[in-house]
Structure formats: C-alpha cells, structure tokens
Amino acid sequence: MREIVILGSTGSIGVQALEVIAANPNKFKVIALSAGGSNIPTLIAQAQKFGVGIIGVSSGGEIARSLTSGISVIDGESASSEIAAITCDIVLNGITGSIGLGPTLAALAAGNKVALANKESLVAGGALVAAFGLERITPVDSEHSALYQCFMAGSKSEVKRAILTASGGAFRDRRDLSSVTLAEALTHPTWSMGPVVTINSATLVNKGLEIIEAHYLFDLPYEKIEAVIHPQSVVHSMVEFIDGATIAQLSPPNMKGPIAYALGAPDRTAHATTAVDWSAAQSWNFSPIDSARFPAVDLARHCGSRGGGLPAVFNAANEVAVAAFMSGDLEFSAIVEIVAATTTKLDSIANSVIRDLSDVSAIEEDARVVANALVVEKK
Numbered sequence: 001m002r003e004i005v006i007l008g009s010t011g012s013i014g015v016q017a018l019e020v021i022a023a024n025p026n027k028f029k030v031i032a033l034s035a036g037g038s039n040i041p042t043l044i045a046q047a048q049k050f051g052v053g054i055i056g057v058s059s060g061g062e063i064a065r066s067l068t069s070g071i072s073v074i075d076g077e078s079a080s081s082e083i084a085a086i087t088c089d090i091v092l093n094g095i096t097g098s099i100g101l102g103p104t105l106a107a108l109a110a111g112n113k114v115a116l117a118n119k120e121s122l123v124a125g126g127a128l129v130a131a132f133g134l135e136r137i138t139p140v141d142s143e144h145s146a147l148y149q150c151f152m153a154g155s156k157s158e159v160k161r162a163i164l165t166a167s168g169g170a171f172r173d174r175r176d177l178s179s180v181t182l183a184e185a186l187t188h189p190t191w192s193m194g195p196v197v198t199i200n201s202a203t204l205v206n207k208g209l210e211i212i213e214a215h216y217l218f219d220l221p222y223e224k225i226e227a228v229i230h231p232q233s234v235v236h237s238m239v240e241f242i243d244g245a246t247i248a249q250l251s252p253p254n255m256k257g258p259i260a261y262a263l264g265a266p267d268r269t270a271h272a273t274t275a276v277d278w279s280a281a282q283s284w285n286f287s288p289i290d291s292a293r294f295p296a297v298d299l300a301r302h303c304g305s306r307g308g309g310l311p312a313v314f315n316a317a318n319e320v321a322v323a324a325f326m327s328g329d330l331e332f333s334a335i336v337e338i339v340a341a342t343t344t345k346l347d348s349i350a351n352s353v354i355r356d357l358s359d360v361s362a363i364e365e366d367a368r369v370v371a372n373a374l375v376v377e378k379k
C-alpha cells in the first residue's frame with residue numbers, strides 16, 4: 001500500500017489522481033490533500049470521501065475550519081509546502097504555476113518522492129530540484145511519462161534524441177490568430193485540462209516548457225530534445241537510439257495512464273487507462289512545428305540553452321501574459337510577444353546563479369514587473 005499526498009487535489013490532475021486511487025484501494029491510500037482555496041467545499045468533500053485527516057489551503061483557512069470537524073486545516077502561503085513535507089511514499093504535485101516549486105522542494109527536502117505534474121517546478125527551479133536526485137521524481141506529464149518508459153529500452157549513451165509529441169493545441173489549423181476568444185483558446189482538441197495549461201497548449205508555450213522540463217528531468221542536452229506535431233495525441237513521445245530504432249509509448253489520450261504510472265512506478269496499475277483499439281482503422285499524422293506561427297518553442301529552447309534564471313523568466317512572463325489574456329487585458333496573439341520581449345530585456349539573468357528558492361522568487365518578481373509593464377503598454 002502506497003501512502004500518497006496530493007497537492008492541487010481540486011484541479012484537473014488532482015481530481016483524476018483521486019479517481020485512480022479510488023479505483024485501486026488496495027494499492028494506494030491518500031493521507032493528505034492541499035489546494036489553493038478557491039474551491040473549499042470540493043476539497044473538504046474529497047478529504048471526507050478518502051478519510052484524510054489533514055488538508056492545506058493557501059487561503060480560506062477559516063472557511064475550511066468552519067465547514068469541517070475532525071480534519072486538521074493548515075493555511076497560509078506555505079500550507080502546500082507543509083503538507084508536502086508529511087512523510088509518505090509519494091507526493092503528487094498537481095498545483096498549477098511556479099508557485100508549485102516551493103512544495104516540490106519541501107517534499108524532496110523531507111525525503112519524499114515526487115510524482116511531478118507541476119512542470120513549472122523544473123522550468124523555474126530545475127537545478128534546485130535536480131540536486132535532490134532525479135531518481136526521486138517520476139513525471140506525470142504524458143510526454144515525459146512516455147520518455148521515462150521509452151528510455152528503458154537502451155542506455156543513456158545510446159540515446160540519439162528524445163522526440164516530444166504535441167497535439168498542436170486549439171489553433172493548429174487556424175491561420176489568423178488576431179481575434180481569438182478566451183472560449184476558443186480554452187477548447188483543446190484532444191485533452192481536457194486546467195485553463196492555464198490549455199492556453200499554454202494553444203500558444204505552444206506548453207511544448208516549450210516541456211522541452212525545458214525534459215532537459216532537467218532526463219539530464220539531456222537541448223540538442224537532443226525535439227518536438228513534433230501529432231494531432232491525435234496517441235503517441236505520447238518517442239526516443240530514438242543510435243542504431244536507428246525509435247521506441248514510442250502509445251495510448252489514447254487520458255491522463256489516468258501517466259498518473260497511475262507515476263504513483264505506482266516501476267509497477268504498472270491494471271486497467272489504468274484504455275489501450276489502443278487495433279480492431280478499428282485509424283491513421284496518425286506527424287508534422288514539423290511551424291515556428292513562424294508558433295515561436296514559443298524556439299524561444300523556450302533559447303531560454304533553456306542560455307540557462308541560469310532565464311527559464312524562470314520565460315515562465316513567469318508567460319504566467320503574467322496568460323492571466324492578462326484570461327482577464328481580457330491582452331490579445332491572445334500578444335502572449336508570446338510579451339514573453340519574448342521580457343526574456344530579451346532580462347537576458348542577463350541567464351548569468352545569474354540560483355542558490356535557493358528565494359533567488360528564483362527574486363528573478364520571477366523582476367520578470368513579472370517587466371511583463372506587467374509590457375502588458376500595460378499593449379493595452
């Protein structure tokens with residue numbers, strides 16, 4: 001029986017992780033949950049359903065306490081970090097945004113393993129996270145879960161390149177991105193996910209974040225990480241080896257597969273997701289990313305290769321721009337422009353040395369100030 005802590009339990013990943021756990025009561029047991037605090041009744045209902053004795057919320061602690069008895073409530077900015085440090089077999093981090101970095105570090109510092117959905121942890125604080133040892137992290141992102149599994153087919157020195165697949169997002173077939181609405185950007189063609197990652201998929205910023213994530217997670221140079229459009233999202237990623245063989249991991253798009261694998265690795269969880277139906281005719285397509293229409297992938301690769309604090313700047317600027325788009329203050333097509341302009345202005349941050357979380361926070365603060373000013377200029 002594995003004891004699991006879930007951070008961000010009210011979100012898309014968190015809810016699906018709880019469904020995986022509910023379907024496998026002899027394999028997994030949840031012992032603590034955390035969330036931001038925007039949906040406290042759901043968090044409490046989850047705790048009651050799974051018999052969890054302790055929850056954390058970054059805001060709304062008083063409301064949580066007033067709605068429940070017999071469940072301890074930790075509240076405040078560091079609540080998820082405190083929950084992450086509870087001794088357990090694995091902490092699943094399903095928080096959205098680089099606010100998830102502190103809890104990832106807290107889990108690792110406490111000696112816990114981490115099932116990482118929060119890719120921003122690795123983008124903003126990759127070296128800090130990696131310093132704890134990559135063997136303590138299992139990826140939840142479907143692409144990285146696929147790579148993790150494909151890498152088992154050969155030794156690291158035999159890897160020629162890793163190829164991430166990308167659905168292409170909501171606008172892969174749309175030429176004119178000048179009048180995109182929020183509702184359109186929130187409609188993903190193959191995956192059902194939280195709002196930020198769905199918008200990041202539409203700009204392809206998500207694929208850029210994933211390239212940086214793969215660099216840290218698998219200790220691979222950027223030259224060995226590529227991305228390709230695959231609209232059906234069945235091939236989750238591939239590894240090409242030096243003999244010319246390419247190993248891929250496949251399943252119809254459903255996050256329960258990678259979530260179950262991350263919680264149970266190296267064991268597999270029976271019936272975690274449906275398999276490919278080979279009795280039905282189907283075809284899968286692959287095509288190169290159109291960098292002119294979607295410059296975010298090249299930009300992320302550039303920031304990742306420059307290193308230092310520049311990936312954290314890339315992510316923080318994107319968080320500002322996406323929030324501005326969601327609140328109607330920025331055009332969709334300007335999101336990546338803001339990210340590009342912020343990373344250009346703060347390029348020297350690539351030379352910075354990151355020693356701890358406060359260094360990352362300071363860099364992010366600089367990036368947010370610049371990005372917010374650029375958003376105001378665009379208005």
Ligand SMILES: NC(=O)c1ccc[n+]([C@@H]2O[C@H](COP(=O)([O-])OP(=O)(O)OC[C@H]3O[C@@H](n4cnc5c(N)ncnc54)[C@H](OP(=O)(O)O)[C@@H]3O)[C@@H](O)[C@H]2O)c1
Nearest residue numbers: 008010011012013035036037038095096117118193194197
């Ligand atoms: N969804 C997917 O299919 C998918 C696939 C691959 C990777 N990912 C990655 O997984 C992460 C989560 O994505 P998601 O789609 O599940 O996001 P989501 O649906 O927006 O859920 C985010 C979760 O984070 C919580 N949260 C927000 N701020 C917090 C804070 N300050 N402290 C603690 N918890 C906080 C939210 O709590 P409240 O409800 O209280 O706000 C919610 O539970 C992202 O990094 C994303 O890129 C997601």
